[in-house]
Amino acid sequence: MESRLEANVTDKKESNDVDRRSFFKRVLMGLGLSAGYGTGAVYFLNFIIPRKKPIKYRKLLVGSLEELPRGGSITFKDLDGRENVLVNTDAGLKAMSTTCTHLGCKVYWEPNNDRFFCPCHNAVFDVNGNVVSGPPPRPLDKYEVEVDENENVYVMLKES
Numbered sequence: 001m002e003s004r005l006e007a008n009v010t011d012k013k014e015s016n017d018v019d020r021r022s023f024f025k026r027v028l029m030g031l032g033l034s035a036g037y038g039t040g041a042v043y044f045l046n047f048i049i050p051r052k053k054p055i056k057y058r059k060l061l062v063g064s065l066e067e068l069p070r071g072g073s074i075t076f077k078d079l080d081g082r083e084n085v086l087v088n089t090d091a092g093l094k095a096m097s098t099t100c101t102h103l104g105c106k107v108y109w110e111p112n113n114d115r116f117f118c119p120c121h122n123a124v125f126d127v128n129g130n131v132v133s134g135p136p137p138r139p140l141d142k143y144e145v146e147v148d149e150n151e152n153v154y155v156m157l158k159e160s
């Protein structure tokens with residue numbers, strides 16, 4: 001009788017040990033799966049919604065206000081060697097690409113007309129580079145302009 005009771009107690013202990021062991025196994029398995037799926041979900045979200053890299057700018061000294069009377073212009077090259085123009089308009093300093101957005105001809109600043117003109121297909125852009133007439137599909141590329149306390153004029157160029 002006693003031995004049966006002992007056997008029963010031993011069985012219960014073993015049963016408890018097995019239950020505890022299987023419980024911990026399941027908990028560990030659940031944690032492992034959660035970590036795996038969580039990591040996968042983070043990579044998936046990064047793939048679907050990629051993080052934006054911060055845009056880096058380089059400040060280029062183009063000239064000084066002294067050299068740039070109203071209507072005046074200074075040409076400068078960007079980091080890729082493309083030609084651009086800085087103009088002093090009634091609406092302020094404007095820095096634009098001189099590459100036409102239609103077929104890439106060179107655009108000229110016309111101080112007397114306060115506009116940019118592309119001679120290839122007679123396109124006209126306003127002082128902000130917006131298309132006024134002609135076939136170009138979009139405005140001219142623009143740059144931010146900064147003037148420091150010594151009246152030096154800088155253009156902010158995007159690094160690629």
Ligand code: FES
Pocket residue numbers: 100101102103104105118119120121122123134135136
């Ligand atoms: S290339 Fe400038 S309008 Fe066509």
